[in-house]
Amino acid sequence: MEDPGNGGPLPPHHDEDTPPGTRDRLAGLPKGGGVCSRSYFVVVMVFVHVYIINVIALLFYVYYTNGSQQGDPGANGVSTSPEPPVPEPRARIQREEEGPHSYLPRLEGIRVGHRQKLELVQNKIHEIKTLSLKPLLFEIPNFLTVEECKLLIHLAQLKGLQASQILPVDGYKEAMDNLEISKADIFNLLDHNQDGQLQIKEVLTHSRLGNGRWMTPENIREMYSAVKADPDGNGVLSLEEFKKLNLRDFHKYLGNQEITMSDLVRNSQHTWLYQGEGAHHVLRSIRQRVKKLTRLPVDVVENSEPLQVVRYDTGGHYHAHMDSGPVFPETACAHTKLTTNETAPFETSCRYVTVLFYLNNVTGGGETTFPIADNRTYEELALIQNDVDLRDTRKHCDKGNLRIKPRQGTAVFWYNYLSNGQGWVGDVDEFALHGGCLVTEGTKWIANNWINVDPNKQRQLWFQQEMARYARDDNETQKDWTVDKSYKDLHIDL
C-alpha cells in the first residue's frame, strides 16, 4: 500500500469518487467541526486504496482458484464451440461439475460376474451384478417388491393394453410402386459381401421385406419357389436371376400369405404409465430408484418416456432388436424433436439406457436374450449361419450368448449407446441387440423404463431447457405441453 504522503495538491478527480447524489447531500451538512478535515481526507484515501487493492486481490484469487478449473465460460450452457480432442482428466472432472446437464456418468462393469452394492432405498442394500460388458449390462435382484410388481400389472390392466404390433397393412404395393431405383442397384445394395450373388442371409439382414412380418430362411426359400426366383434351387440369386424377377410377384405372394400374430416381429400387448410429478407414489419411487441406479441427471430422467408395461401371453415373443436406432447426423430423436422445428429425414427413439423390470415369474420360456453379448467382434451377417438366425427368439434363443430368466422384482439395465469418450452419448452399441424369447407356458409381464438422451448434446440441452421453461410457465400452454401428454397417444413400437 502506498503512503498517501505528506499533503501536496489534491488531484481534482478524487472528488469525483463520491456519487453526485451523495455529494449534494453532503453539501448540506454543517462544515467544519472538531475533527481535522485534512486527516479525514487522508483516511478516505487510505480506505479507497485499501479497498481497491483488496477487491482486485480477491478478484484475482477467485479467478485463479476457480477460473482455471471452469473451462471456457461458454461451456456452461449450450456450447457450440468444438470440443478438445481428448479431455485431460481434470477437464473431465470439470465437465462433471459444470452442472447436471453436461456429463453423463456410466457405471463401471469391471468384469462379467462383478458385484457392487448400492443403497437404492433407505436401509436396503441392493446388489448390482455385471452380466456383460458388450453391452454394459447389469442385473439387480429385488429392485421391485412383489407388491410393487402386482400394482404395476394392476395399473396397466386398469389403463388397458393394446397390441404392440398390428398385422401388416397393404402399404407394400405403393412402396414398391414408388421405388425409383433400378434392379441392379437394389441387388448391389443387398449384396453385402459384394460377391455378385444374393445369399439368403443377405436378404434377411437387409430387408424390411416382411413389412412387419418376421422372415425366416424357410420363408425366403418358399417365396423363391413360389415366384420361381431361384431356378437352380441353390438358395442363392445371381444378378441375372434377380433381374428376371418381377418384384410385384413377391408382393402378391406375401399379400396372399396368411399371417398370424406369431409371424410378426413382436407379439405382445403394452401400455404406458405416467411417472412424472403427481404420479402414483410407487411409480415416483421407481423413478427415484432408477435415478439413483443410473446416476443420470434428474432432468434427463424426468424428461424421459413413461413406464411401458408389456404383457406376453403364451406364444408371445419379441425377435431380437435394438431399442435405439443408429446415430447419423441427419437422424432426429423422437423426444427432442418435440422442441426442435427441424424436419429430419430419419427419426428414431434415442434410448440411452433401458431398465427392464420382470413383474412376474414366467412358467415357461420368456427369457430375455442377448444373442451376441460379449462377442469378440460384431458382424451383422454372422448372426445368421446355416439357416440359424440368432435373432429369432421363437426358434433359436438357446443358441445365443446370454439369456436372462425372468424373476419377479429383478431389474436388468443396459446402455444402448457407447460413451463418446467425453462424457456424452456416442455410437449405438451394436452388441445391445436383444429380444424376448417365446413364452411357452403362462403369461409374462415386464416393464421398461427408457432414459432418453439425444446423441446431439446441444439438442438434448435445448430440449431440457425448453421442458424446464414449460414446467415453470404457470399458464395454459403448460398443461398441453408435458412429456406425458406428448407420449399419451404414442403407438410407436421399436
Next chain:
Amino acid sequence: MEDPGNGGPLPPHHDEDTPPGTRDRLAGLPKGGGVCSRSYFVVVMVFVHVYIINVIALLFYVYYTNGSQQGDPGANGVSTSPEPPVPEPRARIQREEEGPHSYLPRLEGIRVGHRQKLELVQNKIHEIKTLSLKPLLFEIPNFLTVEECKLLIHLAQLKGLQASQILPVDGYKEAMDNLEISKADIFNLLDHNQDGQLQIKEVLTHSRLGNGRWMTPENIREMYSAVKADPDGNGVLSLEEFKKLNLRDFHKYLGNQEITMSDLVRNSQHTWLYQGEGAHHVLRSIRQRVKKLTRLPVDVVENSEPLQVVRYDTGGHYHAHMDSGPVFPETACAHTKLTTNETAPFETSCRYVTVLFYLNNVTGGGETTFPIADNRTYEELALIQNDVDLRDTRKHCDKGNLRIKPRQGTAVFWYNYLSNGQGWVGDVDEFALHGGCLVTEGTKWIANNWINVDPNKQRQLWFQQEMARYARDDNETQKDWTVDKSYKDLHIDL
C-alpha cells in the same frame, strides 16, 4: 447501502481503524482547511461499510464456489476408513481431487478401433487407437522418434545386456525331495476338471514342471513314454497309472534332456535404464509422455521400475505370460515390499500398466500376441486344445486373437489389472496374457515401461510417502535409498 445519517456522536472505536503510525503522522498535518470534515467522515463510513460488505460477499462467494467442491479434509492423506459400497458420482469426483495419490484414472476404450487424440508433446497430436477392451489395450504410433529409438538401443548397449533367463539349474531334485504331499493329492491338484484322469493340458497349465523350460504336449508325451507313465498310450493318466509312477524318474529324464535357449520360457537379453531425476533428457521426456498418456499420478509413475530394454535375436521369443501375478491378500508387491517389513509368503511384480515401445522394425516375426484378447470368457484350459497351446509363441502365434506387428516408434499400452470400481487397482485381468512371437529374421528391440501400483492401497500410499520422505532427506541415507538403486541389481523376470 445504508446512509450513515446526519451526524450524531462519533463512536470512539472508529478512530482505532487508522493504524497507530499513521495516526501520529496525521497528527502532524495542518488541521482545518476548505474541505468539510463532517462530510469526509461520512465518506469514510460509507467506504468502511462498502469495503466490509464487499469483502464478506467475496469471501462467501469464494467459499461457495470452492469450498463445496473440496471434499472432507480428512481424506487428503492415508485413509483407513472403510469405503462406501458404491461411490456416488460426486463422491468419485471428490476422490479424484483429494490428491494425486488416491485415484487412478483409466483411459476409456469405448470400442475396438476407437481413435482419440492427445497432445503428448507440444504442438504434436498423437492418435490413440483402441486395440482391445479385454485387456484395455491401446496403440500410439510415433510415440518415439526414430532418433529416440536409436538412442535407447545405444544406451542399452553401452550399459550391457544380460540373458533374460538362464538355463535351469538342478534345483528340481531337492524340490521333489522336500515335497511333503501324497501322490493322490498331487493328482487331485492337477486334475482341473476333476474327471479322475490327467489330460495333457491339465499337466501343462498347472505345472512349474519344466523348471524354466517350456513344456509342449509333445514333450509331455515323450516324457510319458520315456518313463513308461502311460502304458495304454492314450495321453491320459489315470490315478492308478499316476500312483505307479516314480516322480524321480521324471526328474532324471528332464535332467538328461539337452536344453537350449529356445526351449526356455523366454529367450532374450535385457537391461534397465534409469529414468528418475537427473536421467538422460530423452529418458525423462519419455517418462513425461507416459505420465501424460496414462494420466496416472506423478509419484506413482516416478516411483516405478526403470525402463527395461530388451533384445530378441533371430530365434528369440517370449511365451505368453502375465506381467503381474494374481492378487491374494497374502501377496506382496516387489516394489512396496521395499518399505514394509512384512514377510509375505508370495511376492510378485505389481505392474498396473505396461507401456511397450517398439525400437526397430523387425525383418521377420517378433509380433506381440494377445492370444485371448476380447474372448467372451476366460478359461485357462481352453488355451490348450488338440495339441495347440495358444501360449506357445514359437508355434502358434498365428492362432491368437490379436497380433501387433512391431513398428519403430510405436507404443502399445495396456492395463494388467482391472479397476476395483472405486478408482483403484482390482483383480488381475487374465485377458492381459501376452507374449513375444518368434523372431524369424533379424533382431527385435523393444523397451518396457511398467507402472507399479500395489492393489493394496494403504501399502502403495505408505510406499509413496516413504519414498517422498527419503527424497526430501538431504543426508547419506537418501543416496543409498532410491528406487533406482533398489532396482539396480534386479534380475527378476516375469
